[in-house]
Amino acid sequence: xxxxxxxxxxxxxxxxxxxxxxxxxxxxxxxxxxxxxxxxxxxxxxxxxxxxxxxxxxxxxxxxxxxxxxxxxxxxxxxxxxxxxxxxxxxxxxxxxxxxxxxxxxxxxxxxxxxxxxxxxxxxxxxxxxxxxxxxxxxxxxxxxxxxxxxxxxxxxxxxxxxxxxxxxxxxxxxxxxxxxxxxxxxxxxxxxxxxxxxxxxxxxxxxxxxxxxxxxxxxxxxxxxxxxxxxxxxxxxxxx
Amino acid sequence: xxxxxxxxxxxxxxxxxxxxxxxxxxxxxxxxxxxxxxxxxxxxxxxxxxxxxxxxxxxxxxxxxxxxxxxxxxxxxxxxxxxxxxxxxxxxxxxxxxxxxxxxxxxxxxxxxxxxxxxxxxxxxxxxxxxxxxxxxxxxxxxxxxxxxxxxxxxxxxxxxxxxxxxxxxxxxxxxxxxxxxxxxxxxxxxxxxxxxxxxxxxxxxxxxxxxxxxxxxxxxxxxxxxxxxxxxxxxxxxxx
DNA sequence: CGGCGGATTGAATTTTCTCAAGCCTCGTGG
DNA sequence: CCACGAGGCTTGAGAAAATTCAATCCGCCG
Numbered sequence: 001x002x003x004x005x006x007x008x009x010x011x012x013x014x015x016x017x018x019x020x021x022x023x024x025x026x027x028x029x030x031x032x033x034x035x036x037x038x039x040x041x042x043x044x045x046x047x048x049x050x051x052x053x054x055x056x057x058x059x060x061x062x063x064x065x066x067x068x069x070x071x072x073x074x075x076x077x078x079x080x081x082x083x084x085x086x087x088x089x090x091x092x093x094x095x096x097x098x099x100x101x102x103x104x105x106x107x108x109x110x111x112x113x114x115x116x117x118x119x120x121x122x123x124x125x126x127x128x129x130x131x132x133x134x135x136x137x138x139x140x141x142x143x144x145x146x147x148x149x150x151x152x153x154x155x156x157x158x159x160x161x162x163x164x165x166x167x168x169x170x171x172x173x174x175x176x177x178x179x180x181x182x183x184x185x186x187x188x189x190x191x192x193x194x195x196x197x198x199x200x201x202x203x204x205x206x207x208x209x210x211x212x213x214x215x216x217x218x219x220x221x222x223x224x225x226x227x228x229x230x231x232x233x234x235x236x237x238x239x240x241x
Numbered sequence: 242x243x244x245x246x247x248x249x250x251x252x253x254x255x256x257x258x259x260x261x262x263x264x265x266x267x268x269x270x271x272x273x274x275x276x277x278x279x280x281x282x283x284x285x286x287x288x289x290x291x292x293x294x295x296x297x298x299x300x301x302x303x304x305x306x307x308x309x310x311x312x313x314x315x316x317x318x319x320x321x322x323x324x325x326x327x328x329x330x331x332x333x334x335x336x337x338x339x340x341x342x343x344x345x346x347x348x349x350x351x352x353x354x355x356x357x358x359x360x361x362x363x364x365x366x367x368x369x370x371x372x373x374x375x376x377x378x379x380x381x382x383x384x385x386x387x388x389x390x391x392x393x394x395x396x397x398x399x400x401x402x403x404x405x406x407x408x409x410x411x412x413x414x415x416x417x418x419x420x421x422x423x424x425x426x427x428x429x430x431x432x433x434x435x436x437x438x439x440x441x442x443x444x445x446x447x448x449x450x451x452x453x454x455x456x457x458x459x460x461x462x463x464x465x466x467x468x469x470x471x472x473x474x475x476x477x478x479x480x481x482x
Numbered sequence: 483c484g485g486c487g488g489a490t491t492g493a494a495t496t497t498t499c500t501c502a503a504g505c506c507t508c509g510t511g512g
Numbered sequence: 513c514c515a516c517g518a519g520g521c522t523t524g525a526g527a528a529a530a531t532t533c534a535a536t537c538c539g540c541c542g
Binding site for chain 2: 201
């Protein structure tokens with residue numbers, strides 16, 4: 001609705017998106033100042049979620065993608081018979097909701113694992129703007145491609161037959177993502193329960209607990225409740241293969 | 242390169258895409274005749290693959306998406322240590338290669354499971370055309386969204402702890418897709434080996450074989466080599482939960 | 483301080499894997 | 513057209529891994 005003319009005078013004003021600390025991760029496009037301002041007007045900010053709050057429920061109408069500013073979410077699908085299945089963990093700088101574009105309804109629940117802030121990017125507006133700024137549309141396509149690749153890597157993680165291997169891959173994956181977001185060297189913070197991890201990896205939660213402690217016994221890491229410290233990356237990497 | 246003017250006279254000529262029997266599955270857009278002709282000129286037809294042929298290798302330059310006209314493919318990722326992991330099975334009417342858009346290289350191998358025909362949709366051309374036809378771009382976005390959803394459903398399949406459950410879900414998934422493509426009622430044709438299935442589901446291939454035969458003993462299906470006939474959908478559906 | 487959800491640990495049981503032997507099927511070449 | 517071979521599939525038995533059930537334990541929040 002707001003035309004480019006209206007936003008011209010804002011070119012040199014720092015936009016919220018421009019200042020957003022997860023911008024490169026969220027929409028890593030080389031948009032110029034004016035384009036960023038257009039984005040800025042599009043974004044509906046900010047939704048605050050407490051631990052356990054639902055960002056959306058299965059079947060909710062799809063309004064747009066959510067960019068996670070801080071915190072973490074889990075997404076859970078529902079099998080036909082009603083069993084819940086964790087399909088992913090999502091952290092700052094990641095977008096959720098891309099699975100809803102086609103059917104226009106959310107196919108899963110999204111639940112905050114801790115205090116979490118998200119921005120809503122209304123999808124119809126995003127597509128409109130994408131028509132004006134081809135580069136933006138191209139970026140959106142790339143982001144969706146990256147999501148597909150991410151899920152394929154998850155498939156590779158789940159495709160191994162041993163619990164130890166799946167767990168090692170999971171921890172390294174989490175570590176890598178947290179490091180990219182400014183996490184401490186060698187530290188993995190588990191935002192989710194052992195139960196969630198087990199559900200996600202197709203393991204009983206006791207098996208997750210046992211293998212974690214086994215890794216500690218072997219000197220690959222130390223466990224302090226939800227905080228893990230990796231002591232031997234190469235050994236963990238070897239397990240992951 | 243070829244402008245719209247050049248294709249105007251073709252409006253009433255049946256284009257190859259228009260006649261393609263997997264069109265609704267491949268690009269299910271409500272494109273009009275002229276738009277279809279534009280699509281038609283974009284598509285590089287047709288690549289024939291024999292069983293075992295590679296459509297692309299890991300690391301190959303990304304040229305575009307491949308629409309499968311007939312036949313079937315498997316995609317295999319490579320873990321860091323070099324173990325191969327099947328990440329998906331793909332059949333007529335499906336698009337492969339969407340995982341390569343972002344990084345501009347194929348992150349996996351795609352291998353024909355039988356004689357297979359594919360069309361190449363050059364991605365740069367597709368995006369260009371998408372700028373002229375917003376509806377096409379919208380469809381492309383939806384297709385990628387659908388792919389994300391499809392992979393999430395795979396995650397749900399792999400997230401269960403029991404081999405029987407994973408196998409039941411796998412068979413029903415295959416059945417549904419084959420039925421939508423005009424397969425026989427109650428028949429599931431396995432285009433892949435037990436080895437492939439096991440690799441995909443995170444099971445030893447002997448376990449796949451044993452459970453299949455167990456399902457046959459229980460009267461849920463009959464096995465004739467690669468051809469399964471489902472006898473009791475609801476019982477199979479119950480196992481899947 | 484009490485309680486509750488999460489985490490650990492143990493023991494018995496079940497499932498799955500591994501290794502091994504043999505069979506079946508299909509395609510190739512004589 | 514048949515024989516042969518290789519790859520795929522089945523089946524068995526023993527070993528290993530994971531699940532289940534149950535009993536605590538811990539740590540955080542009210």
